[in-house]
Amino acid sequence: LRLIYTTTAVQRKNVGASGPEKYTEAFIKKQIEEFNLGKRHLANMMGEDPETFTQENIDSAIAYLFPSGLFDKQARPMMKHPTEIFPEQRKIQWGEDGRPFHFLFYTGKQSYYSLMHETYEKLLNVQKYQDQLTAQDLPPQKEKRNLAGSRWLTKIELEEMLLEKLSDSDYSRFIQLLQKLMTLPCGDIEEEYIQKFSKVVPAQLQKVVIEPLKYDERGVAFSTGEGTRKTARATAVVYDNGSGKITVNGIDVLHYFPVLQDREQLLFPFQFLDRVGKHDMVCTVCGGGRSSQAGAIRLASAKALRSFVTEKEVEFMRQAGLLTLDPRVKERKKPGQEGARRKFTWKKR
């Protein structure tokens, strides 16, 4: 049996920084050869062409051969190139005569301190440039930077970049230096340098594509939405120019959901948008129980209503929690306990 590559710790320990030479170069070369051989064997097994077997094909093949019900994607069996699994290691820091390569080697944290040194040098450059401008009586440039759309690198990302362990105070000091550099009036000169340490954060809404309205034979606008809750799956079709009729699985809502609470859940998206009597709805739902089916239809109808409504109202719906999938599922029962959380009765003797 070929060795299946497993992941490093779930918390993404920075293996590159913890010790010198845990993985020698020869070891990694061997792993790469084994990976390539294993890739060809896998392609053979699946009946595909070994030459054009991409990483996506490998992932789908492994998922087919070793199905796993584990929630965490990182915990499932995976087969990746060794450079992705074994993170970069620091090689020997000094030459033949014993002299270290880096001038800050004897501090212990050479990459971090050299980074601070460079950043401070940029700061001094900016101050010198500012002084030159004031000497020539030119006003300092003021350009507004988009502060909301970007974030600094996290501590783990910085550790990966430097291949060195950092402490929290080190990291906060570095971020303070960067912020100081950014807030200076003539900080635009060093934009490129600062961009190396910032990441763009796209607003959440931009990722989700809202479908446009469709028109059926009668000329009435409609739109579909899908929703899930626990084990229930629902699809809802919301029609315009309606009178507030709701049909579920071909049955009227009053007969399908006799309980008031479920019908309130169905009406909530319409009530939020003040469109209670204006839309018709036809839904299909399967799985789950009474309450989870109601929740699934609520999510499906809210998603369908996005196409009828302005962007601001969509943002309001998102903040009200109408568009969020409820992630709660039934927790598994553990051995040694009566239920998921309930323990057996404790008897003193």
Added chain:
Amino acid sequence: DDKLLSEPLSHPDFFNVKELFSLKDLFDARVHLGHKKGCRHRFMEPYIFGCRLDQDIIDLDQTMQHLQLALNFTAHVAYRKGIILFISRKRQFCHLVESTARECGEYAHTRYWQGGLLTNAHIQFGPGTRLPDLLIFLSSLNNVFQPHVAIRDAAKMNIPTVGVVDTNCNPCLITYPIPGNDDSPTAMELYCKLFRMTIIRAKDKRRQSEVFNELR
């Protein structure tokens, strides 16, 4: 090879470091200014010229002699390809010291000193590290006005030290103390310039001597 190493030792000032500085340069860079009388360390009294309005003045003639010895020693260490480590815990001059070290091709440590850097080097760095052969203290106190730990560690590891000692410092464990001001920017720039020029001069001389030897 033996001649290469033994020839500089026969001259008292092989690298001619005396011409790099003069008394006037030291005075203009305000090297003679010390701290107030209350901060004076007992062992610095031989190096102090006098006290004016409660401020100690350092004797520049003694400073000249000590500086010449120290620069001569660093030049010899650099000639014999030794590792030189610049140490200063003054936050104002951290960048200056690091840039000086980088330009010389030597090493600097102007940050927080982790306990076992010299004494526990085989575990802190990997096995087989080479320790520095000379430590140069451009300010021998740390941020809490106590003697820098590296002075004691270098004495333990038999590493010679060169250090600029101000009137509130302890010159005992430093092999080549240089009594002088370590707080003014002009004084620090002067020291950095002097050390940089000596080290570069010594390295150039070594390269020339090696070329001459190969030509024969």
